[in-house]
Amino acid sequence: MEYPRPLTMVDVVLFTIADDTLSVVLEKRANAPFRGRFALPGGYIHVDEDEDAEDSARRVLAAKCGVSDVYLEQLYTFTGRARDPRDWSVTIAYCAVAPAQRVPARASTKIVPLTEATGLPFDHDRILARAATRLRDKATYSSLPGFLLPETFTYPQLQRVYEVVTGEHLDTSSFRRKTLELRMIEPVSSTQERGARGRPAQLYRLADQTLRAYQRKI
Amino acid sequence: MEYPRPLTMVDVVLFTIADDTLSVVLEKRANAPFRGRFALPGGYIHVDEDEDAEDSARRVLAAKCGVSDVYLEQLYTFTGRARDPRDWSVTIAYCAVAPAQRVPARASTKIVPLTEATGLPFDHDRILARAATRLRDKATYSSLPGFLLPETFTYPQLQRVYEVVTGEHLDTSSFRRKTLELRMIEPVSSTQERGARGRPAQLYRLADQTLRAYQRKI
């Protein structure tokens, strides 16, 4: 026996760092409901062209934000009768992370500081809050914030990104010790940054395109 | 513009401990596909009666396993064209944890050791694997395994549950120190277990019906 099927969508929380501030990409809605309002980029699952929902999320990210090949992980699935005025709905939310350079400027999108992304339509405030918690949480035990940086970066840049995401000051020495222990980054051979004031820094890249995380024991 | 909607379901991985072994509840499928085979308990979302998908999961758990008021958390959403022969499908998987006493014996269900729950239909092996990873992971930094025990329990029982879930031997002294630090349990006033050999143990209960977890810092 079959049942009426709920609306099924994906929504993406795309984080980036703009002006040293943790920010999120919003999209101006082209359709009802909430036409003209800014919301999380999202869209229907296209069963004819998407192999799975992660495919849908990547398609949405490419179509609506011009962003591809970024770190993407499933966040949570938000469901219920009340969250969308059209119908009982399911949205599979994804969390994406990209360096600002990879997010093109577009008329239909804007990059806003996380703290200013409130009052969004649907339950997007809740989705965003959960995504922010996930990101901050993973910043304390994984390499996730590293995906906010371009291909190569310096240690001070990496540390700064962790500080921006967690909102806390980190000690240089301890930070290096722990990232070394995780082996999350590797030096890019014999390349240094030049031209700035002070001693030029060694460049690094992420050791892995997947996440590195600590294990904790009870 | 609307798109054809995928099939939308929930599946539940219900963990329990039977004979000192981490086990999972399977249900004999009453309908096609895979009629007669054992699989994870699951079912369609009923948009007319369920407020949200967690509601659906609790309804499924009550209807198919006779289990209610248990710890339940969303695990992951499995999607795609290939995972169900009927259609492009979405299943929101939940992870549930209950003491064996609360899982009634039924003709249509069976409790099997986790290690023997393989070769399940659909992608249920994958779902189960992810659930097991989640449970074992949370056993290292949260009170989750505590929900495998009845209302009140002793310290040795609690430690045993953690050992069964993680598969590792734990030191009594360290275990007590850490659970104290988390403040996850509290003594039940002036009640002791009696009758067994040896010194009777103090009874405890979980301090909280929600999860308690450590924070680690990078």
Next chain:
DNA sequence: TGAATAGTGTCTTTAAGACACTATTCA
């Protein structure tokens, strides 16, 4: 040389692990 930023060494503090010890019950 000194301002600026990068990077290291080391002492202190805190948490984890190991393990021997004491405590309370029953037969």
Next chain:
DNA sequence: TGAATAGTGTCTTAAAGACACTATTCA
């Protein structure tokens, strides 16, 4: 009293934090 199980104290080891120090560049 001794077997059995519950529960504690304490020494050792490892990880985290704090912070002063050295290093390399440019003007």
